[in-house]
Amino acid sequence: MxxxxxxxxxxxxxxxxxxxxxxxxxxxxxxxxxxxxxxxYTFLATDGQLDSSMEELLSVVEGQAARVLEHLNNPYSVSTTLTPEQFEHLATFVAFQMARSPRRRREYELMADWYGKTMAAGQLASNITEDELRTLEFVPHQNEHISTIGPMANTLTDLLMDRPFCLITIDRPLFLIVACHEHGTVLT
Incomplete structure (x- = not known):
């Protein structure tokens, strides 16, 4: 996203x-x-109402990151040094991007499908066969994935806070080609 x-x-x-x-x-x-x-990321709350609190949280996280990136990309700014708070805003943004990616959601769906089929395989009723079970797809409710985003982002933020940060400025448009060969990676 x-x-x-x-x-x-x-x-x-x-x-x-x-x-x-x-x-x-x-x-x-x-x-x-x-x-x-x-x-x-609007979900159905336990009271039956739609809850947009995750959307609101993402809006705050993205707004904080936008201000940090604006500061870093400001040609009139003398310093590209980040305060600890700015660094945390950037790390939190990256963590949420990692935790809420479509790939992460698909991984969650595949794990749920595997778990559902594994649990059902040993409990098969006489009216469903192994072949029929293979054709079924167990899909978790979107609330399940949404409930994992915050905790995962918190963990990732902590990990990212320990990583170094580097700002690279490219002064002209460049085309980067990454070619992987059996003898190593070549960047041109």
Whole structure:
């Protein structure tokens, strides 16, 4: 999930970006407000009401990170040194990006499917066979994945806070090609 403030860096003055969709490989110009997913982290609370507290939290985390990145990218700023609080904002943002990625969600779904099939295999009723079980897919409710994001992001933030930080400024557009060979990686 790419936050809007990052998409804005790539957009033209009308908020348009070139998009190639992974699902159907369609390409074209779209407005950044039409690219993002809305209410993806709104969940059904135990009282039966929709709860957008995760969306609100992500908005705060992204806003703090946007201010840090704006500071780092400001050509008039004398210092690129971050305060401990700014570093934490950046680490928290990266941690949430890692914890809420579509890949992470898919991994969670695959683990739930495997667990469901493993538990059901030993408990099969006489009306379902092993072959039929293989065709079933156990999918957890989205609330299950959402409930793991915060704790995982907290753990990742702690780990990232111990990592070094480096700002690299590229003064002209470059094209980076990474080629992996049996004798090592070559960067050009």
């Amino acid at each position: 790419i936050p809007k403030f990052l998409l804005e860096k790539w957009a033209d003055s009308n908020g348009l970006i070139w998009v190639k969709q992974k699902q159907d490989l369609k390409e074209g110009v779209r407005n950044i407000r039409d690219v993002g997913i809305t209410d993806f």
